[in-house]
Amino acid sequence: MSSLARHRGLTAIWSSERGWKGWFSTVNHNDVGLMFLVTASFYFLVGGILAMLIRAQLATPHSAFAGPEIYSQIFTMHGTIMMFLFAIPMIEGLAIYLLPKMLGTRDLAYPRLTAYGFWCYFFGGAMLLISLLFGIAPDGGWFMYPPLTGKIYSPGINTDFWLIGITFVEISAICAAVEFTVTILKYRAPGMTLGKMPIFAWYMLVVSLMILTGFPPLILGSILLELERAFGMPFFQVELGGDSLLWQHLFWLFGHPEVYIIFLPAAGVVSTILPVMSSTTLLGYRWVVAAAVALAILSFGLWVHHMFTTGIPHMGLAFFSAASTLVAVPTAVQVFAWIGTMWKGTPHLRLPMLHILGFFVTFVIGGLTGVMVAVVPFDWQVHDTAFVTAHLHYVLFGGFVFPVLAGIYYWLPLVTGNRRFFRLGEMAFALIFVGFHVTFLAMHWVGLMGQRRRISTYAPEDGWTAINLISSVGGFVMAFGLAMVLIEIVLTLVVRHRAPRNPWRSGTLEWAVPRPSAAYTFASLPRVASRDPLWDDPGLPARIARGEGYLGEPRNGWRETLMVDIASGEPEQHVVYPSNTRLPIVLSAITGLFFLSLLVKVYWLTPIAVAGVVALAWRWIWRLGSKADLGDQPIGHGVRIATVAEVDRPPGWWGSVFLLVANATLFGSLLFGYAFLWTIAPGWPPPAFIQPSVPVLIAAPAGAALALVGALGAVRINRTGGNPSGFLLTALAGGICLSAAFAGLLWGAPSPTGHAYGATVWVLGCYGLAHALLVGLMASFVFARQRAGFVSPRRRAELAIVSVWGAYLLVVTCLIVLAVYLPGLVT
Amino acid sequence: MLDPGGPAARSISMLWWGMLIAFTAIFALVMALLALAWRPARDGAARSSSERTWIIGLGLVFPSVILISLLAYGLWLGERLIPRDDPDVTRVTAEARRWSWTFSYDQNPGRTTLNVLHIPAGRPVDVAITTADVIHSFWVPRLAGKLDAIPGHVNVLRIEADLPGTYAGQSAEFSGPGYDGHTFSVVAHGPEDWQSFLEGGL
Amino acid sequence: MKDLLRILVSPVIWLASFSAIYALHGLVCAVDPGMPGPGIAWPRLVLSLAFGLAILVQIGLLALLASARFGAAPGFVRFVSLAGGWVGLVATVWTLIPTLATTPCG
Ligand code: HEM
């Protein structure tokens, strides 16, 4: 088969529907990645406009531009949009677009989930945007501290937009994180061991694990606060046994890792581009990987540094001050590895490199002021002043926006196939760089002079007028530069000026795909032997196009790729992806309906939406698999391997494991909240503890155990050729019994609105109930599949997934029963 | 904070200047290393590019030494600034609400003042901070760092003014539309004035 | 998966012990910081013991990661997992040293 025929054949299989309809049904990372990037850029524009409004307001004293009510919405939405609707989705888009190409595979692990995540982001973002347009946007600051954001002090719908909209958007981050983790671990080019992965993949692996464990505390916090606002369950109300400090803990348990979730992908971009710009390899690759891992985990032990002024005992503060200074060490390792890389090679001053230099200057200053605020007494002074705002922008703009701009200019030829024609970028960089430093250097100073953050105006007597004016002028200069970048990107898209295939002479695989990237990404999957395959073999792209790698023959209309062994990178499973479908957008619209019903308090709609989600999810997985054994599939080079339906650990198993990591973090945060209220909140112990009910004590563990035994038994008997239906029905019975037990537990629970204790017991019980129902549903699904002929001794993959969830269910059931009943037993 | 009027604020201000100087030097060092990467390479051996120098030396050891010293100093200073038993200390209470501050005085129960806190100059004062509604923060930049007023909790902040005079204070936690104007002042009195304040004068 | 665990285990255990000791600190101060202890105040005694235990666990982990039986095969993963082991140990000492020096409940 000629290269051209192969190109045509693969394109027919992989391309999205023609015309505008294609956008709604595409599941291809080449499309969805760009959709993320474009939408995130749009929100950068919106957030940037809000920033300009802030600077306009603060430029002069006694500003009459916006009153405090509107101004609160402006800064809250600026922070919220930048963090949740710009930075995180930008990372998702970049990684969705790049990871498969860098790893040498054809798509991410779950293409439909990629699209689902995008639509959740799209609809959730739209909710927030609408609130902004109607002037009913959130106004409690981006960290939304109760009681200010409680029903009493914020009776309007503003806060609900934040809690519900952001949770909706968060779904996309969790989906992406599961997807990236599995993709990086299991979907790589043959021969790519862990130590040969491109450095960006390592960073994204670390970041994905961070999202899985960092976002759940915020999701939990948002749920609890919304429950308090909507139904009066008093988690944060001190009069009823709640404590507003719990929110601060949950928020910052998320919030601090969040800033590293934003910084680390950018550091991955720097680690990728900088060596190329210096014509060399990264100095100390393994050190950099170790530093990224260290940074990621250390960053989970810093959250209280946002709470230095809340009156926590000095030893408590000291732990977090120590941890906050310690994270500077792995950061320094990376910075010096980068500078060492430049020394090792010969740096060239191309445009991406300019932005990397901008990153160095800005980020180093931000890091140093970060160390300053890690010193407790200093933070007591500058906390909540413009100094902190300046610091956080040095880190976020320096540590994220500059690297992203470098990345955009670096990968633009890959996306568009074109080179820049009008050289606006250099001028734009100068404006951005100068504008940024003028804006924010000034803000440090005015903060030290006592200017608080989030004030809408100040008086001439304060003596801050000149500095603020300078800062605002700087802001507008920077905005001008950013606008030029936008113009240049659009021009590069439309003005055809063909770029060479590997314009920067880089060594990583993303430059081996056709340019601009084709729908199928790789015509065949290359075998790699080093971290820079294109340097080993500059002819690799041509060989890939000639089909000399694996899976080079288009067949059966299949979208095929390979899964590999984690450590060795050897092919392990043969994957056939689902193709274009509107299921993701429909499912996310119905998910949106669920959130909308909560937002506008039309509660009769909520169960309907839940039922809709369940029905569509059922359909979603029903479409996978086949009714006949396919046997081992040839993948080229004389190798045959099993397809994913015929293995013990299919993609769904891996996805479940990492989804459960996130789920367990959510549950752990809930237990933490319970223990926290118990020890710290003033209104404890509650008036009475719930007395253990013997039937529940028996039925709950028994039901959970039954469910697990059924799931495991089904796997076993199926393997030996027996019929698993009996065991599946046992699992279902276990699920039903357990659901009844949790219902009984809730029946005997105290009122959820009287005291935070009762509220917590209710949430614990409902969590257990939901999981019991879920496992029951899964058992019924597999039962139905078995009936329909999708399961055979070979096609066993689906059964394995139920056991993972069953095991999780057993563990949480025991913990819930213990947490609910133990206090009553003891007292 | 740059113009301290009491011991706590003064030591923090000195900490700031110390850090500013040290960190400016570090920043200059990093920038110099960055700039030196651009000098033309005459022969490959002239430039050091070993993992040992860059990663262990500059990446691990160098920051560790600085950070540990800074941490130790910061903790020592923190220990000195937290309130401890002291026979000389005056106790007052500050209750915040949207958007005012009510102060009361242990030595003169029953007396309260609105938005003006009276203290004796030259003596340590412990302010017990509470709130009647949302979270606020008690901050007199020229005297000491800030401490939050959190529903259901009482936090105690040690402040001290060197000299008699009036010091501006403000709440430093966003609390809604009236936040801009949520300010107060602290009046430090000489011994006689303080006595007459306690006796109901002023 | 095993390799991933080897890389992550020590820092994750640091995180667990760090959080646990912070929680213990909250608990100890909530109970009664004033109760007399043997020679040193009892909150500090309890916390320092926990600190010592956390260090021992990290040393044990490092030994395991370096051992032939549980450690990774020589190469990239071994280097990174040993680095992780050191990160865990250093982080434990560095971040929990305040148990020995600062005021527990003031
Ligand atoms: C485009 C240039 C930007 C300008 C001129 C700008 C300006 C500002 C200003 C003046 C404030 C302070 C408002 C106040 O508290 O008084 C602020 C707050 C904030 N900014 Fe930006 N910003 C920019 C970009 C960004 C980016 C890229 C991010 C994050 C990725 C970001 C995240 C935040 C956050 C989280 C806050 C805090 C909001 C709050 O207090 O609730 N900003 N910004």
Ligand SMILES: [Cu+2]
């Ligand atoms: Cu932080």
